Amino acid sequence: MTMFQLEFMQRALIAGLLTGLSAPAIGTYLVQRRLSLMGDGIGHIAITGVALGLLTGSAPVLTAVLVSIAGATAIELVRARGKASGDVALALLFYGGIAGGVLLIGLAGQGAATLNTYLFGSLTTVSPSDLYVVVGLAVAVLVVAIGLGPQLFAVCQDEEFARTTGLRVQLLNLVIAVMAAVTVTVAMRTVGLLLVSALMVVPVATAQQLTRSFRSTFVTACVIGVVACLAGIVTSYNANVAPGATIVVLALAGFVVAATIGTLLRRRSRRSLPLEDEEPEVGVPAPEPHVVSAGHPHAHDQQCGHHKVEHGDHVDYVHDGHLHAAHGDHWDEH
Amino acid sequence: MTSPAQDTSGAKAVQVDDLSVDLGGRLVLRGVDLQIRQGEVVAVLGTNGSGKSTLIRTIVGLLPAARGEVRLFGTPVPRFRQWRRVGYVPQRITAAGGVPATVYEVVSSGLLSKRRMFTPLGSAGKQAIDEALEIVDMADRRKDGVAELSGGQQQRVLIARALVSDPELLILDEPTAGVDLASQQIFADAIRERVTRGTTVVMVSHDLGPMDALIDRSVVLRRGRIVYDGPPHASQTHAHVHHSHTGDEPGWLTS
Numbered sequence: 001m002t003m004f005q006l007e008f009m010q011r012a013l014i015a016g017l018l019t020g021l022s023a024p025a026i027g028t029y030l031v032q033r034r035l036s037l038m039g040d041g042i043g044h045i046a047i048t049g050v051a052l053g054l055l056t057g058s059a060p061v062l063t064a065v066l067v068s069i070a071g072a073t074a075i076e077l078v079r080a081r082g083k084a085s086g087d088v089a090l091a092l093l094f095y096g097g098i099a100g101g102v103l104l105i106g107l108a109g110q111g112a113a114t115l116n117t118y119l120f121g122s123l124t125t126v127s128p129s130d131l132y133v134v135v136g137l138a139v140a141v142l143v144v145a146i147g148l149g150p151q152l153f154a155v156c157q158d159e160e161f162a163r164t165t166g167l168r169v170q171l172l173n174l175v176i177a178v179m180a181a182v183t184v185t186v187a188m189r190t191v192g193l194l195l196v197s198a199l200m201v202v203p204v205a206t207a208q209q210l211t212r213s214f215r216s217t218f219v220t221a222c223v224i225g226v227v228a229c230l231a232g233i234v235t236s237y238n239a240n241v242a243p244g245a246t247i248v249v250l251a252l253a254g255f256v257v258a259a260t261i262g263t264l265l266r267r268r269s270r271r272s273l274p275l276e277d278e279e280p281e282v283g284v285p286a287p288e289p290h291v292v293s294a295g296h297p298h299a300h301d302q303q304c305g306h307h308k309v310e311h312g313d314h315v316d317y318v319h320d321g322h323l324h325a326a327h328g329d330h331w332d333e334h
Numbered sequence: 335m336t337s338p339a340q341d342t343s344g345a346k347a348v349q350v351d352d353l354s355v356d357l358g359g360r361l362v363l364r365g366v367d368l369q370i371r372q373g374e375v376v377a378v379l380g381t382n383g384s385g386k387s388t389l390i391r392t393i394v395g396l397l398p399a400a401r402g403e404v405r406l407f408g409t410p411v412p413r414f415r416q417w418r419r420v421g422y423v424p425q426r427i428t429a430a431g432g433v434p435a436t437v438y439e440v441v442s443s444g445l446l447s448k449r450r451m452f453t454p455l456g457s458a459g460k461q462a463i464d465e466a467l468e469i470v471d472m473a474d475r476r477k478d479g480v481a482e483l484s485g486g487q488q489q490r491v492l493i494a495r496a497l498v499s500d501p502e503l504l505i506l507d508e509p510t511a512g513v514d515l516a517s518q519q520i521f522a523d524a525i526r527e528r529v530t531r532g533t534t535v536v537m538v539s540h541d542l543g544p545m546d547a548l549i550d551r552s553v554v555l556r557r558g559r560i561v562y563d564g565p566p567h568a569s570q571t572h573a574h575v576h577h578s579h580t581g582d583e584p585g586w587l588t589s
Contacts, residue, residue: 034432147451151446151451154443160424161424214433215439
């Protein structure tokens with residue numbers, strides 16, 4: 001039990017608890033909007049923020065949160081424009097973030113060892129002042145993620161409908177991006193910047209193997225996140241490995257288990273469900289009348305010289321201003 | 335409802351003046367004028383590509399006007415804020431997002447025009463959701479994921495989501511396309527019930543099915559212009575003729 005009496009471990013566990021709650025909370029919205037990799041991009045940009053802090057001698061947590069909010073806002077603005085070049089712009093931003101970060105850390109006279117503690121997390125480096133910042137940021141993320149739940153759900157689920165209810169969709173999208181940025185900074189000390197996205201996405205993917213509703217996915221993902229974080233930190237202490245890797249590997253193991261159980265459950269429920277009656281659909285075009293071409297001696301083929309027109313599953317041949325299609329041993333007028 | 339519906343008395347539910355809409359450099363609507371009084375039930379008909387969905391989407395503010403303007407209850411759409419008076423039913427459920435959502439959850443987002451932020455759903459809201467689900471006959475599926483439903487059932491969920499806020503103006507985009515007959519009938523009944531309560535209804539369709547009997551007036555669009563605006567039955571046959579023939583048939587209406 002000595003582990004829990006160590007002050008740095010207590011701080012690491014508190015930080016882990018909050019990370020485990022807030023990363024899947026915001027991750028649920030990101031996954032629903034199919035922006036699973038957004039956290040990854042912000043994590044890359046945050047490296048520059050950390051480096052700026054080290055270079056200027058200010059707290060890396062604060063510079064990281066400012067730079068990642070700026071980066072997340074840029075990503076959201078590029079995304080909202082929806083331009084084809086947006087994809088490339090995002091890539092430039094990500095690589096710029098990671099390269100700039102490594103460069104600045106070099107200039108700050110810090111080695112790879114310092115950088116590693118930010119990239120993959122570290123138990124011993126959560127200082128008391130870091131902890132205050134982390135607690136404050138994590139609580140802010142959770143208040144927004146839960147308090148604005150109905151609004152954020154609507155925006156992520158059907159953006160156009162959300163707009164017709166008068167919601168300020170662009171503002172809420174920006175709120176999601178900023179919350180993701182803040183979460184990256186919260187998670188930086190426990191899972192690290194390169195794996196933070198995994199903690200946003202993997203618990204959600206795991207939860208939805210077993211859930212049907214958005215709310216239960218949200219809650220289950222948070223529970224999974226907390227368990228993975230706390231168990232990962234304890235394991236990391238005992239095995240003396242980076243906590244980030246341990247947390248993510250545990251979360252992935254949970255996903256494999258949940259996916260297996262989910263598949264088995266779905267297979268069973270499908271077997272027990274009666275088949276639904278086929279209902280006639282309307283609005284589907286009726287089959288075209290079957291008109292047989294009278295006495296057509298010519299057999300069309302690829303080389304016959306008549307112009308060919310793709311028509312669903314077959315080819316029509318243009319013949320004297322109308323279309324012929326092969327049907328068994330005769331030709332249909334189409 | 336407590337909100338006085340007649341505060342803007344005389345204002346049309348929908349007023350479209352000289353509206354042109356540009357989609358990716360192509361004029362999809364050209365100089366459309368349309369006025370819909372409160373309480374009217376209007377069908378917007380036309381072939382694919384005639385601009386009818388564009389018209390609807392511009393009316394609810396999803397597309398900007400290149401020229402002209404749209405007013406809802408007398409207020410130009412960009413400044414319109416009383417979205418609680420409007421219920422919109424899109425063509426399709428958005429291919430369910432990355433996270434499952436239940437029927438109840440989707441319908442509850444219809445109440446957002448009335449809800450304040452950071453406040454939980456009150457009992458009145460819960461009751462409204464229950465009633466909306468009853469109307470579309472989906473009360474027993476409330477806990478099911480929307481992704482598991484058939485197309486017709488999903489469309490019923492979207493109707494319930496629009497009805498739950500008790501709107502004065504209901505705007506439906508192709509509510510019957512690809513929907514089974516049972517669902518169409520449930521739809522028609524739900525709309526009829528609203529109409530008797532004075533709701534204005536605007537629906538886009540090229541096949542009205544059981545809704546046919548409810549229509550007061552039809553508007554037929556062709557190539558971004560209104561080519562017919564009047565009693566429904568004269569238009570019906572024409573609209574259907576045009577549906578099967580792509581060529582122009584001049585002469586039956588001059589606008």
